[in-house]
Structures are given as C-alpha cells and as structure tokens.
Amino acid sequence: MAEAAFATQISAAAQPLLAVQNLEAWYGESHVLHGINFDVRPGEVVTLLGRNGAGKTTTLKAIMGILPKRKGSVTFEGTETIGLPSRAIARAGIAFCPEERGIFSSLSVEENLMLPPQVKPGGMSVEQIFDLFPNLKERLSSQGTKLSGGEQQMLAIGRILRTGAKMLLLDEPTEGLAPVIIQQIGRTIARLKQEGFTIVLVEQNFHFASSVADRHFIVEQGRVIDMIPNEELDANIEKLHGYLGV
Amino acid sequence: MFELLGIPPQALFGQLLLGLINGSFYAILSLGLAIIFGLLNIINFTHGAQYMLGAFVAWMLLTYFGVPYWGALLLAPVLVGIKGVIIERLLISRLYHLDHLYGLLLTFGLALIIQGLLRNQYGISGLPYAIPPQLSGGQNLGFMFLPNYRAWVVVASLVVCLATWFVIEKTRLGAYLRAATENPTLVGAFGINVPRMITLTYGFGVALAAFAGVLAAPIYAVNPNMGADLIIVVFAVVVIGGMGSILGAIVTGFGLGLVEGLTKVFYPEASSVIIFVIMAIVLLVKPAGLFGRTA
Numbered sequence: 001m002a003e004a005a006f007a008t009q010i011s012a013a014a015q016p017l018l019a020v021q022n023l024e025a026w027y028g029e030s031h032v033l034h035g036i037n038f039d040v041r042p043g044e045v046v047t048l049l050g051r052n053g054a055g056k057t058t059t060l061k062a063i064m065g066i067l068p069k070r071k072g073s074v075t076f077e078g079t080e081t082i083g084l085p086s087r088a089i090a091r092a093g094i095a096f097c098p099e100e101r102g103i104f105s106s107l108s109v110e111e112n113l114m115l116p117p118q119v120k121p122g123g124m125s126v127e128q129i130f131d132l133f134p135n136l137k138e139r140l141s142s143q144g145t146k147l148s149g150g151e152q153q154m155l156a157i158g159r160i161l162r163t164g165a166k167m168l169l170l171d172e173p174t175e176g177l178a179p180v181i182i183q184q185i186g187r188t189i190a191r192l193k194q195e196g197f198t199i200v201l202v203e204q205n206f207h208f209a210s211s212v213a214d215r216h217f218i219v220e221q222g223r224v225i226d227m228i229p230n231e232e233l234d235a236n237i238e239k240l241h242g243y244l245g246v
Numbered sequence: 247m248f249e250l251l252g253i254p255p256q257a258l259f260g261q262l263l264l265g266l267i268n269g270s271f272y273a274i275l276s277l278g279l280a281i282i283f284g285l286l287n288i289i290n291f292t293h294g295a296q297y298m299l300g301a302f303v304a305w306m307l308l309t310y311f312g313v314p315y316w317g318a319l320l321l322a323p324v325l326v327g328i329k330g331v332i333i334e335r336l337l338i339s340r341l342y343h344l345d346h347l348y349g350l351l352l353t354f355g356l357a358l359i360i361q362g363l364l365r366n367q368y369g370i371s372g373l374p375y376a377i378p379p380q381l382s383g384g385q386n387l388g389f390m391f392l393p394n395y396r397a398w399v400v401v402a403s404l405v406v407c408l409a410t411w412f413v414i415e416k417t418r419l420g421a422y423l424r425a426a427t428e429n430p431t432l433v434g435a436f437g438i439n440v441p442r443m444i445t446l447t448y449g450f451g452v453a454l455a456a457f458a459g460v461l462a463a464p465i466y467a468v469n470p471n472m473g474a475d476l477i478i479v480v481f482a483v484v485v486i487g488g489m490g491s492i493l494g495a496i497v498t499g500f501g502l503g504l505v506e507g508l509t510k511v512f513y514p515e516a517s518s519v520i521i522f523v524i525m526a527i528v529l530l531v532k533p534a535g536l537f538g539r540t541a
Binding site for chain 1 (some may be wrong): 419427431433437439
C-alpha cells in the first residue's frame, strides 16, 4: 500500500535530475539490489535510510557504475547512464564520496584535494573549499591518511566540490565522527544545498539526516519501500522506527 | 691504503665502475618492473626479453636502416614500448581478474617465444654493435682509466631513473598513477580513464627496459639470451628493494651493482651469488624489502 502511494509521488515529481528505476545489482553471485526506485529533483537533499545491509551503499555504488554487474535504469539529466563505465558517469557530473573516504595514503593532502579532474565548469575554487574546511589549509603537505577522521572526511568531500559536478553521492559522511564535526558537516551540506548542489546522502544517523534532508527514502532488502518528506517526519516517526528497528 | 689491503687502485676502481654499470641496468630494469607491478599487479617476466629487444631493435635499425646509435636510443624504446602496449591490450588485460600467477605465466611464455624467435634467426653467438664515435675513447683520471661510453651509461641511466622518480612522485600525472595503484576503482569514479593509464604505464615500463637494452648494446654483445641472464638478478634486486617502491628500485639497483663490484675485488668467488645471499638475508629480516611498505 505504502509502495503504491509512493509510486504516484514519483510520477508526480517534475523533471527529476536523477531518476533510478528498477535498479538491480550483484556482488559476484549474490543479488543485492532487487529493484531500487527513487528520484531526486534539482537542488534537493535526499537520504537513503535503512538498516545495515539493506543496500544503501550498494545503491550509491550502482549509480556510480563501480559494481561489476547492474541493470535497470539510472537517468541523469535525462540521459541513460546504466551502460556507461564509471569514469563516463563521473564526467557526466556525478561525484562520489565513499564510506571509507578513500583518502590516498601515497598522496599528500594537497594531491588528494587536486586529484579528481574538473568535469564541468563552475566547480568551487580551492579558496572556497578552504573557507568551508579551514583545517585542510593548515595540513596541505601532510600525508593524506595522517589526518584525523574528521579532516579526512572534509578532504573527501572537499575534493569532489572542485570538479564542477552538481550531483553529490555522500556515503555516511558522519560515521565515526565527533558531534562537533558532525555539526560542521551538517552546516556544510546546508550550504552546498544553498549553492545549488543536489545531494543523495546515505545515513545511519537519523537525527543528522532529518536536520539536512528534504525527503527520506527507506531501503529494505534491496528495495525502496517508502518515502517520507522531511516535514512529515514527526507524524511518521513510529513507522520510521519500525523500518529502522530503533 | 688500498695497497695495504693488497689491492691496486686500478683494480678496485675498475671493478667499482663495472659494478656501477651493472647497477645502472639493474636500476632501470627494476624501476620498470616496480612501476608495472605497482599498477598492473603482474610480475612482468617479459622484462628481460624486452630489454634484449631494445638492443636487437637498435642493431636492426643500424644494420638494415642505417639509423645510428642516437636515433636508436630514442626510436628503439618507442617501438618496443608500442609492442608492449599491443601485448597489454591484446593479452595481459584479459588476466587482471585472475590470480597473479597467470600474468606471470603469460609473460614468462612470451619471453620464451621472443627469445626463441630471435635465437632461430640470429643464433646465440652475439652480434657486435659499435660504440658511437662521439663516445669512443676515454679519460685517464690518474687512479684509473674511464671509458667515455661507460661514463655515459651511468649518467644516462641516473638521469632517466631520477626523471622517472620525479614524474611519479612530484607531478599531477604521477599522483594519478600513485592513486590508481592504491585504489583504481575510486580513481575511475573520479572520471579518470584507468585502463588507458594501465596500458600506457606498461608501455612506459617496457620502453624503459628497451632503453636499457640500447645502452647495453655497445657494451655486451647483442644476444637473444642477454635479457634472460640479467633478469634473474634484477628480480633479486626488486625483492631486496621492495616490490612497488620507486626510489627503492633505483637505490637498490645502483647499490647492489656496487656491492657486486666490491665482492669481485675482495672475494671474487662470491661475486655471482652475493646478491642472492643478500636477498635471502633481507627476506628473513625484512620480508617486505628494504624500502617496501608492509601491506
């Protein structure tokens, strides 16, 4: 029932920037995604919520094209990307910040920051990134992995802001971080939204998710089973707790 | 002091120079192997054959086309490098999803085929390649005689090694290479064409081997087996330096060449095994190699 209501909401949504339909994906033999459906409008922040192992991270990886096998449909700015290699998806303007952050230990902080090539005009300047994350400026010549967890997360987000990609996939940016850093990341996401970025956020931290997102998609066993707009969150809190098992 | 040890300086410095020359080849070859292993994760057993091909192509360019040494020094690495690119695209790239062992077997087989073909055509007696006239002769340094060509080999390989190190450690291109060595998937997800980078890296590593082959042509006879003899020692050098370490490959290459030279002076009987003895000790004490990072 919830699924039907949710499907109507999708069709009502005007001109999504990213539309994911019947997305399936595999890790080797194991079938992880069984048909993910959701869409993201330009300038929106949406979250994928769900229990561990529900398929949230896999969904981001499948959108990014870094899984060996996927099918279904992922359209970005109206263009089908399901058959493209991940480098072409990046070039189309989608940027990915992985859960493990992916800071390169053989690169300095500066080299890590400058690594992703510009794929579109209009990316943030290095100065603007330092404005968001002043810590990075102090540590440019350090080895990338010598940074604290929080600084590594800032570096992982900062480096994809340079590329000009306007669609960001952020996988658990608050995982394992101190509350004060989480607040800083939250302010950053709010500011990125203001500047017109569109963001898909995978989160375990429900409180954090509700403070930054417009809509929440609930992922369970490789499917999106519900969508809750942020303003209706309070009314649906019981249902949500049921989904997340908290 | 040298006379005190019963060794005339001529002999000492002569062997040190010889060690430095061998070290030059060890360094360039192990550098190429280290770069290839870092990014492709295969142990390129064809490396010796590609070094030998560099010398052969230089010889062919001179004999059949009249291209002199300096032209060959540029052209032979390019030609052999292109052959490497074709081999990577056609054969090696099909093995990345399999165990290391398959890459090793494939490249070992390729080396045997290349050597066999050339042996069939040119025999094993070795073909002479003259020292370029600009570099014939030598300098009397007082304590020893320094042939110009040998000095050139040491300088040229040092320059090539340091330039390669600089590009890999200090430039944007090198940052891509290092990042792709660590996490090729993520580098691809940033929009970088990793497969093309892998192909070009293999081509470059092969070109380095061919460059060493051209340098070697006037010193050693151009012979289908010249690479097979050398590559075993080079593998020992790579193991001692640590797989995948750029600076390690260079320093260990030159260093072990010198150690080998000194052994020839002080205890000649051990000179052909000293590198393997060192390898065994290093493996016992520091299995990742002197410059290797433990994974």
